[in-house]
Amino acid sequence: MSKQVSIIISTYNQPKWLEKVLWGYHIQSFGNFELIVADDGSGEQTRALISQIKPLLNYELKHVWHPDDGFQKTKILNKAILASAADYLIFSDGDCIPRKDFVETHINQRAEGRFLSGGYFKLPMETSQMIQKKDIFSQNCFDLNWLKNKGLKNSIKNLKLIKNKFALSIMNTITSTKPTWNGHNSSGWKKDILAANGFDERMQYGGEDRELGERLENAKIRGKQIRYKAICLHLDHARGYVNQKSWEINEEIRKRTRNQKITFSPFGVEKQSV
Numbered sequence: 001m002s003k004q005v006s007i008i009i010s011t012y013n014q015p016k017w018l019e020k021v022l023w024g025y026h027i028q029s030f031g032n033f034e035l036i037v038a039d040d041g042s043g044e045q046t047r048a049l050i051s052q053i054k055p056l057l058n059y060e061l062k063h064v065w066h067p068d069d070g071f072q073k074t075k076i077l078n079k080a081i082l083a084s085a086a087d088y089l090i091f092s093d094g095d096c097i098p099r100k101d102f103v104e105t106h107i108n109q110r111a112e113g114r115f116l117s118g119g120y121f122k123l124p125m126e127t128s129q130m131i132q133k134k135d136i137f138s139q140n141c142f143d144l145n146w147l148k149n150k151g152l153k154n155s156i157k158n159l160k161l162i163k164n165k166f167a168l169s170i171m172n173t174i175t176s177t178k179p180t181w182n183g184h185n186s187s188g189w190k191k192d193i194l195a196a197n198g199f200d201e202r203m204q205y206g207g208e209d210r211e212l213g214e215r216l217e218n219a220k221i222r223g224k225q226i227r228y229k230a231i232c233l234h235l236d237h238a239r240g241y242v243n244q245k246s247w248e249i250n251e252e253i254r255k256r257t258r259n260q261k262i263t264f265s266p267f268g269v270e271k272q273s274v
Contacts, residue, residue, distance in 0.1 A: 011094030041068025118185030179223030181213025197268030
């Protein structure tokens with residue numbers, strides 16, 4: 001049976017977080033998918049985890065890796081796109097645990113000429129560390145009362161985890177947040193992503209995912225907001241790869257994409273001389 005969706009998960013040297021994420025996909029309500037770990041140069045611990053957990057999972061798991069050369073997420077994502085077997089692609093990160101209806105939501109909300117823009121619910125480090133496999137399987141880690149008992153503070157952002165689907169639909173409609181391509185929670189048709197030539201490999205950390213969404217928008221592939229429907233928990237971690245120069249370079253590329261209505265990057269999946 002051919003897979004309806006390929007899920008691409010980026011990671012770099014976070015095997016403990018990645019394990020929790022992989023178990024999150026093990027209990028999805030929709031199961032006709034493959035999962036590709038897009039590994040930006042992780043060491044032996046990540047490779048060992050994947051080898052150990054792969055026989056225990058109820059879905060096909062692929063590992064796409066390249067040597068560590070600094071932050072090269074865009075490059076490994078493009079390699080994962082080429083390795084994908086399905087017509088529809090979901091993108092998330094190896095520090096984002098999906099709720100059990102995460103994949104089903106993306107599948108049900110997809111539409112021709114659209115890409116889906118989800119969000120995340122960010123957890124503090126202490127709470128991130130407390131979550132165990134049993135909490136993922138029981139879905140307790142998505143329960144507000146359980147999280148508050150583990151140290152989560154009150155916030156307006158906690159509304160993302162309420163269980164009233166009607167209220168969540170209204171929140172998706174009235175939110176002032178624009179539907180952008182977010183690397184931790186977005187999806188689209190593979191043909192549309194390839195038509196844009198995937199991710200711009202000149203870009204490092206800082207808006208590198210959103211630039212693809214801006215090219216899709218320029219090509220009349222419109223974003224659709226599902227940030228209150230497709231829920232994932234973002235586990236806390238350090239970000240040693242953040243630097244001002246990368247932000248400035250990326251913003252200049254994004255500015256050019258927006259101003260010139262660029263729909264195709266020659267620095268993507270297929271390399272072209274410019």
